[in-house]
Amino acid sequence: MRKPLVIVVTGPTGSGKTAFSIRLAKKLNCSIISADSRQVFKEIPIGSAAPTNEELNEVKHYLVGSHSINDKFNAGVFEKEALKILESLFKENNIQLVCGGTGLYIKALLEGLDNIPDSSDEIRTELDEIWESDPEVLKKQLQELDPEYSKITDLSNKQRVIRALEVIQLSGKTYSSFRKSSQKARDFDYVILAMELPREELYQRINRRSELMIEAGWIKEARNVFPFREVNALQTVGFRELFEFFDGRLSQEEAIEKIKINTRRYAKRQLTWIRNQQEVSWVNPEIETESVIKIIKDRFSLDELS
């Protein structure tokens, strides 16, 4: 018997992944596991452009609104939870869908993360304070403690430097000693479909969607989570700008304009990742599901697909 198959639907924000994946899931009679680092949080469905309740009723979704912004959620947690869900879903149907725009999460699920110690808030806070007062201290420290990683990483990238030092503190070993980039064995095959749209059209969709999200009550949603503005889950395009609006540093119009710009920039980063980190098949989000199924059939010479 052949291995189960995971169909991954990815693409930049606003490219139409959600609608596409729901169409495909209904055809294949399977569920959808979301690979989206913000849609997991139940407090921010509007701001993360999560599937609507109607959409959620059409197809069973996992990892959408399943966690709280105060929970710890990251690529490692995602890898573990998504694998567990997949395993149980494969008992019903050996084709399943993963849909999302968080490239790192998808990579973690498909290839696995190396066994590196999990993050520690205490150490991070401590290192963060040092960085804020003088980044050079930590840069030098990393160069001494892990010259190998210092060479390949960007020392002006605070998050990278802090993570490396964090791992060193936690383990007593260098960060580079953990980084094997070894692919973990997975008992499923996968194919990645990426939504392809002309850049101009994508940007127009993003602009329009930002307005719709505001109309749908995004500002109220943001007000509700405003007290937790420091949590990682809210270091997110849109919320930051709305918080600035609440602070009185931006007018509402300015905040919305900035949201559009920053969402476009985010989409661009996603495209860079997809283009260079993964091997994907580009498809137009309007494509007929029959054509998609044909692409997959051809790839895996599957006959049981109907």
Next chain:
RNA sequence: GGGGAGAUAGCCAAGUGGCCAACGGCAACAGACUGUAAAUCUGUCCUCUUCGGAGUUCGAAGGUUCGAAUCCUUCUCUCCCCA
């Protein structure tokens, strides 16, 4: 009609004789990415380039000067004030 201010690269904007292809910022484009990833960071950004350079720019046209985005003249346009 009279008086004043200003026109700089896609946008905002600094520069008031040589160190200016022109500070900064934004947008745009490209890239990196292993537990913060909707995060974080890097590069390009007048044209051409064998990346050493070469060529054309600072509203327009003239002029002064060894040398002008910067000084002078005229013209065009924009804004403000008084009529």
